[in-house]
Amino acid sequence: MEATQEQADVKQPWTREDLVIVPMQAENAADAITQLGARLQMGGFVKDSWVQATIEREKAFATGLPIPGIGVAIPHTDAEHVLRQTIAVGVLERPVAFGEMGNPDSMVPVRIVCALAVAHSESLIIMLQQLVEIFQRPDVLSQIAEAQSPAEIVAVFERHLHIG
């Protein structure tokens, strides 16, 4: 069943406790994507094709954002692999290298991974616009990086992401 416009509707929460892994340990970018993908799959948000598709896309178009102090990555793939829109968040105990967006020879030490399950390309734009606001605030990124529990991270997202 493909994601519908109603399901992509913006009144849904941005993320959920079962979609947050903190603290997270991962060997590499693919491992981080696989772990977050497993949560997305268990929650019924993505098809079982999402993980591999996202790993492949990450290799071709890296999503590491070089924010000083706290690198962030936003791995995602096409809507055809998505059932319902959401974000899975992993806060890595030790940074993992992701490729830098637009700069394939550079790597970014990433601590916060936001795996995006995107229902339509229009919703990706909305999600990214909102996330970009958070990425530009070092205080909010610190809150996420220092959070001790999934509940805290869900609260930060609710507090700082607004719809419409």
Add this chain to the structure above:
Amino acid sequence: MAKKTVAVICGASIATSTIIAEKLKQLFEEENIDAEINKGLTADADKLAQNADLIVATAFLRTDYGVPVVNGVPFLTGVGVEETVRQILEILRK
């Protein structure tokens, strides 16, 4: 100043170029720059680069089009935005 053309090019999805195009539109209004903004993916780069005075990209472009290229990722991260804006204005005001 003659009307300028700016190409915004991103990797696989149109989302990052849309966000950057919005920010450029605001910037050009503030700075009184008459510029047309065209968005696309790397697959459209050849076509978009044709008449462009400037390319703002979030994906690595393998071809040198003889058009100045500025990295657009600072518009997403906020890091180094002032420098990026300075470069863009300098190129467009030539």
